[in-house]
Amino acid sequence: MRLIQLVNFAFFCVYAMLFARFVVEYVRANEQIRFVQYVHRYTEPLYRPFRGLLPVLPDPGGHPLVLSILAAMLAFFVVHVVVRGLLRASSRPALREE
Secondary structure (H helix, E strand, C coil): CHHHHHHHHHHHHHHHHHHHHHHHHHCCCCCCCHHHHHHHHHHHHHHHHHCCCCCEEECCCCCEEEHHHHHHHHHHHHHHHHHHHHHHHHHCCCCCCC
């Protein structure tokens, strides 16, 4: 059970960081701000496989919607569900046939 909580926490951190990157890109935050540099540095390995996968669409206000970041979040969610399911299945006692 503790392992599942640890996995949930780790994936929550991934979601939070990718969401922060989505917001940073959306508001076109200044690259010189330390927080923006931190977000880019730590999300780059997570985001790199998805970069350019989907187009960047502008919203009505002209802000970029980086759909590839949302695709990355969805992919990590699928992995999260699978890992959590495998951990739960492995922690259940095996059924004994008599």
